[in-house]
Amino acid sequence: MDIKKNKIIEVAEQLFAQFGFFKTTMEDIAKKAHMAKSSVYYYFKSKEDIFAEVIRQDTFLFQQKLEIAVAAADTPEAKIRAYVTTRMTHLQDLSKFYLTLTDEYLDHYFFVEEVRKNFYEYENRVLKNLLLDGQEQKYFDVDDITVISRMISIAIKGLEYPLFVDKNGYDPVQESNDMLDVIFKGIEKR
Amino acid sequence: MDIKKNKIIEVAEQLFAQFGFFKTTMEDIAKKAHMAKSSVYYYFKSKEDIFAEVIRQDTFLFQQKLEIAVAAADTPEAKIRAYVTTRMTHLQDLSKFYLTLTDEYLDHYFFVEEVRKNFYEYENRVLKNLLLDGQEQKYFDVDDITVISRMISIAIKGLEYPLFVDKNGYDPVQESNDMLDVIFKGIEKR
DNA sequence: CTTTCGACCGAAATACGGTATTGGTCGAAA
């Protein structure tokens, strides 16, 4: 039954967010879902499986959010700005909620490594397409789109760090837009 | 006697590079410097003291190297490129030598935190000055130098990561110059 | 007076062994 499976995912998400992957036991999940541990194993073959599914859903929602934001903007520049600021604010929210996950991040990076890699590839694809659009619409002037999109990724990634460390008084939208100002306009006199 | 003090620093540097801060004992340092542990304490008041001195010397040499590279370039743009590429190649060398240090980096970050912060401030100062020069010589066109220099720092920092992880087949000079192309010229059509 | 050293200290890391948890399995029953 799908409703039970969703119940498990639902409670697991809460537990993972609150306690992290390791401190959450299968017993906890089972109890919160009102069933025996073995029953959980009827629906999922392992704890990692549940985690993977939770992440899969979260990622899907995240990407949906990004696509809506991008679609709502009209010029290529606005689309890229929308992408980046949406991305940053979402990550900021995540960092508040998933705080144990970021602490543990070294332990189970086998997992998260892959998710990160996938997201990085996704981001690269999106940026490339947006650059290509901008190129075709004569908004941008770049020769190697692959290189440029990687550079933008890297620059954005640099803005991530304070989200998980400094925490207070950091405005990701402001910082992102400053960064994008540089990337769009450059600093050379025209 | 200064010659003994230098001997200690010399052997300590080797040991720290090879084994890291924690795995290196005062006993090790003393033995390698051919004296008793207490004698080391005659010259330095603590292990951290020795470490600080090692770092101080390395940093000094690093900054000297940077200044020479910058002075050798003529235009503001060339100076910034010289700064960045020198910085990246030096860090690449460091990452090979100090490999244990980067692994341990989470443990003794009390220490390294400060060094990093100092270097970050130094870098910011240098970049600001170079930007200001470029501004005055009408090479650059930026309104808020503080913001711009921070953005450049962040972008460069993003390039650092692969040095300590991917390791193989990463060309920091190439990547740096690609990044600087974006920063100087921007991607908008002119 | 400078320098070296062996002996020593307290705190913290480590080793260890026994116990409790935990992820996962299985077969029975509903």
Next chain:
DNA sequence: TTTCGACCAATACCGTATTTCGGTCGAAAG
């Protein structure tokens, strides 16, 4: 098809005994 209690092997955890390590001290050598 779904649920569950009983069970297993591996590992986490916990208290303790032991070692290691950073740092001190006083004596002695030069």
